[in-house]
Amino acid sequence: MNPTPTRPETSINRLLTVLTPLGRTVEAVARKKLVWHINGRPVIYAHLKGELSVSRVSDGILVATVLEPHIFGIAEVMQPLKAYQLRAETQSVLSRIDGDVALKAIEEYGLWRDVAEVLSFHTNSMAYRDMQIVNRNTYQIIRYYLMELEQLPEEIRMRVSILSYIQERTGLSRSSILNTISSLKKDKHIVFARGGYLLELHNLPDAR
Incomplete structure (x- = not known):
């Protein structure tokens, strides 16, 4: 199995140290969507506290859930695509930085290596996710997300049901998810x- 992409903590922290003071503090309530442009200008978000999710605009599928600290929007400033939507899942605190100001600071402090590390992590995380679920059967997809859910802190697991977690990320039918979970429970693979x-x-068995 391919290794899980490693989060570049050092690069994230270096970028946050430089960029956070340049922005405006924003407090986002749970379920609030964040915009990529303010008054027509692209922005970058330094994610300081809380839990954010990234969803595809085209179909609403949730592709990632991220805990602080992190940074979002660099790719959108450089190559605007608006393919993904950022949303606060819990009460969150961010610093919102003007994109041009952020790029100037990145240049001034020689942080392009750190930018590359973060963008590579984002790209590889999406690729890793696709390798686990594209061209896989229903059980294999559910198995992947059960294992992902198990790795989350208990406070998060106790906030979102198995059904909601998998449905938001896959679009699988309620019945197919519940039937699989019921079968796993019967065989004592899940509690x-x-x-x-x-x-x-x-x-969890590799296949069923």
């Missing part, structure tokens, strides 16, 4: 709390 919140996984 979940009332409401469908994941507690434990036990030796």
Whole structure:
């Protein structure tokens, strides 16, 4: 199996140290969507506190959930595509920086290597996700997201049900997800709390 992309913590922190003071502090309530342009000008977000999600604009599929600290919008400033939507999943705090101001600071402080590290991480994370779910059957897709959900902190797992987590990220039908989960529970591969919140996984089979 291909290794999971490694989050470039050092590069993220260097960028945040330089860029955060240049922006305006923004507090976003849960479920609030964030825009890529303010008064027609592109912006970059330094993600300081909370949980954000990234969704495809075309179909609403959630492709990533990110905990602080992180940085978003560099690619949108350089190559505007507006293919993805950023949304706060919990009460979040960000610094919103004018794109031109951010690029000038990146140049001044010699941070292009760090920018490359962050953008490479984003690209490889999307590629890794696709390798796990594209051209896979329903069970394999559900298995991947169950394993991903298991790795999240308990406070997050107790906030989103298994069904909601998988549906938001795949578009699979409610019945196909519930049938698979029911079968796994029957065979004692999964334990979940009332409401469908994941507690434990036990030796999920590779295929069914």
